[in-house]
Amino acid sequence: xxxxxxxxxxxxxxxxxxxxxxxxxxxxxxxxxxxxxxxxxxxxxxxxxxxxxxxxxxxxxxxxxxxxxxxxxxxxxxxxxxxxxxxxxxxxxxxxxxxxxxxxxxxxxxxxxxxxxxxxxxxxxxxxxxxxxxxxxxxxxxxxxxxxxxxxxxxxxxxxxxxxxxxxxxxxxxxxxxxxxxxxxxxxxxxxxxxxxxxxxxxxxxxxxxxxxxxxxxxxxxxxxxxxxxxxxxxxxxxxxxxxxxxxxxxxxxxxxxxxxxxxxxxxxxxxxxxxxxxxxxxxxxxxxxxxxxxxxxxxxxxxxxxxxxxxxxxxxxxxxxxxxxxxxxxxxxxxxxxxxxxxxxxxxxxxxxxxxxxxxxxxxxxxxxxxxxxxxxxxxxxxxxxxx
Ligand code: FAD
Ligand code: PHB
Numbered sequence: 001x002x003x004x005x006x007x008x009x010x011x012x013x014x015x016x017x018x019x020x021x022x023x024x025x026x027x028x029x030x031x032x033x034x035x036x037x038x039x040x041x042x043x044x045x046x047x048x049x050x051x052x053x054x055x056x057x058x059x060x061x062x063x064x065x066x067x068x069x070x071x072x073x074x075x076x077x078x079x080x081x082x083x084x085x086x087x088x089x090x091x092x093x094x095x096x097x098x099x100x101x102x103x104x105x106x107x108x109x110x111x112x113x114x115x116x117x118x119x120x121x122x123x124x125x126x127x128x129x130x131x132x133x134x135x136x137x138x139x140x141x142x143x144x145x146x147x148x149x150x151x152x153x154x155x156x157x158x159x160x161x162x163x164x165x166x167x168x169x170x171x172x173x174x175x176x177x178x179x180x181x182x183x184x185x186x187x188x189x190x191x192x193x194x195x196x197x198x199x200x201x202x203x204x205x206x207x208x209x210x211x212x213x214x215x216x217x218x219x220x221x222x223x224x225x226x227x228x229x230x231x232x233x234x235x236x237x238x239x240x241x242x243x244x245x246x247x248x249x250x251x252x253x254x255x256x257x258x259x260x261x262x263x264x265x266x267x268x269x270x271x272x273x274x275x276x277x278x279x280x281x282x283x284x285x286x287x288x289x290x291x292x293x294x295x296x297x298x299x300x301x302x303x304x305x306x307x308x309x310x311x312x313x314x315x316x317x318x319x320x321x322x323x324x325x326x327x328x329x330x331x332x333x334x335x336x337x338x339x340x341x342x343x344x345x346x347x348x349x350x351x352x353x354x355x356x357x358x359x360x361x362x363x364x365x366x367x368x369x370x371x372x373x374x375x376x377x378x379x380x381x382x383x384x385x386x387x388x389x
Contacts, residue, residue: 013284014157049386069099094385208245290342
């Protein structure tokens with residue numbers, strides 16, 4: 001078997017790249033370790049930057065998103081009982097779209113099926129070979145049988161735990177990491193959202209976030225200790241703690257209900273350099289992780305795909321390799337800025353175990369400054385809606 005671009009990983013990055021390539025007449029094949037049902041059951045991101053929204057439309061998968069997604073022109077920040085709004089529209093002219101990663105992934109699979117795109121699920125032992133030559137190939141097992149696919153390029157879209165990054169020569173690869181001393185406990189509940197816009201709440205007891213998927217599906221998060229387990233957090237305990245951390249008006253009006261999903265995610269900042277090694281490109285979580293506080297993870301996967309899809313189009317359609325040669329530097333420049341923003345939002349809004357009274361005052365005054373300064377709000381807003389591609 002042979003393809004032009006072999007894509008490892010059938011998450012949002014891999015599927016979107018495959019979809020954009022096929023619309024340019026470039027052949028791809030996607031290898032995914034899990035079943036489609038498993039991939040679609042993962043509850044993850046919910047906020048799309050407008051650059052990503054445009055890219056999804058360009059890929060021909062924007063129709064349901066445009067119908068069901070909710071445009072948000074601002075967000076609330078809160079400190080204990082006091083909240084204030086950051087008006088994206090007024091400050092920057094921009095907005096974001098609330099549309100779940102699960103729905104988006106479903107749309108991408110449907111579009112791939114409609115174009116008869118090849119996605120092989122439940123493949124095992126994926127290995128990449130001969131990346132430093134002009135003819136790399138990938139081996140894997142499917143239904144117990146060993147298989148081989150030859151290709152021009154490999155796109156490593158296989159997430160943080162994938163094989164692609166690990167294939168890069170250790171003498172070349174550099175990794176930068178910060179692991180945070182807490183996690184996020186998230187629940188999904190079939191209840192109307194407490195607020196029309198998201199609420200990011202800083203509180204002495206820890207951070208809390210009120211988000212949503214649609215008018216009757218809410219997503220809430222609490223900062224928790226990494227030692228906590230899901231079993232320790234009954235639904236009642238979750239709601240009680242959430243109400244303590246968000247402003248009173250929201251706590252009093254929130255509609256609670258049974259959770260339909262509950263999980264704890266650790267928080268990490270991570271960047272791998274370079275994002276191209278020979279004929280391998282890294283895209284999305286395979287190359288970088290951000291803590292979810294800035295809602296940037298999925299959006300960074302999309303900007304990587306944007307740069308890579310342009311680079312491959314130039315190569316195949318115009319015989320020009322400039323985009324391929326500059327892919328790593330171009331993608332990393334945007335990645336590092338989103339890393340900075342996600343790290344600064346995390347630092348601003350969470351309680352750290354080793355925090356001194358001085359540090360806590362600094363967080364409080366930073367939020368007070370943000371509340372009073374149009375310049376500071378503009379900076380937050382332009383990063384939140386997404387820096388230009
Ligand atoms: P993934 O979605 O991880 O996809 C990688 C795929 O590769 C997976 O399907 C995996 O099964 C497959 N794979 C792995 N190894 C192999 C292998 N060896 N062979 C074949 N296939 C393999 N981001 C935001 O922008 N906004 C948010 O609000 C947000 N909230 C989040 C909340 C939570 C709780 C979590 C966990 C993440 C959140 N993120 C958010 C991050 C976002 O979900 C990720 O950044 C996004 O999924 C990255 O997409 P990806 O395609 O690069 O990687
Ligand atoms: C979500 O809805 O899952 C979500 C929203 C905003 C974030 C993180 C997660 O910053």
